[in-house]
């Protein structure tokens with residue numbers, strides 16, 4: 001369900017800032033993060049799926065950023081909610097390509113306007129600072145599509161940024177050399193496997209334990225996989241889980257090897273290469289516009 005009220009990207013960013021106050025000049029979400037550099041190597045399967053230059057097989061330099069969804073710049077890593085991994089593929093001579101992903105396999109809503117309703121439901125009461133469980137119940141009653149994402153959290157705190165799986169949520173179109181198009185979701189699988197921590201134990205670790213762990217764990221490797229849509233999948237619905245077991249195609253390997261300063265990176269979910277087409281869902285377009293407005297807001 002999309003709400004009657006629609007918002008411009010600028011209004012959405014202002015509304016987010018009211019609901020989830022962030023410190024000046026920090027991101028409205030994912031403010032806590034660590035940037036890294038590395039390299040991506042595509043495998044032959046990738047070039048069969050798409051003509052995109054990043055999938056041709058040579059080394060592609062990348063800049064990435066690991067982050068926690070919630071949590072301000074001084075928050076505790078055990079309490080930052082879901083984690084994000086954004087990767088910018090920077091092949092010399094080509095426009096850059098961005099892939100933003102996070103640890104949930106599906107999303108709560110289908111549009112930016114519905115996301116503002118979600119933020120309003122999870123924001124604490126402005127008078128008392130207390131959570132508002134009735135607002136969340138009201139939201140889930142009106143948005144049954146949020147159920148899969150709300151049920152997907154493991155209940156564990158992150159053990160490391162490099163031992164999580166990251167999902168890019170939207171279905172992207174992949175154009176092959178013969179012009180055929182396949183729809184798939186992209187995901188990063190950690191080579192060290194998946195681990196989590198008891199949230200109470202994690203809360204006793206240093207507040208920036210994920211950043212500290214990251215520096216120690218590099219180089220770290222992730223496989224890039226395409227989860228190909230199969231008959232019966234709600235291909236263009238970012239809130240819908242797809243068939244299980246999935247039809248996975250390994251596309252390549254990412255090596256992340258060095259922590260760098262976060263050079264005010266500005267990821268855009270629609271910064272895609274020739275050889276890939278934009279998601280058909282409304283969410284991707286709304287995100288792209290809101291991220292640009294949020295960035296203008298934080299650098300002004």
Ligand code: HEM
Pocket residue numbers: 016026027028029030033065066067083084085086100101102107111112113115167168169170265266267283286287290291294295298
């Ligand atoms: C309508 C839904 C969404 C809204 C309104 C939203 C909003 C935002 C905003 C405002 C930022 C900060 C942008 C900046 O200042 O540069 C951000 C960052 C981010 N979002 Fe979203 N988001 C949404 C959905 C998603 C989804 C579906 C994903 C997962 C694929 C995601 C993953 C991320 C990540 C990983 C970052 C951090 C980017 C970085 O490291 O710079 N978001 N989001």
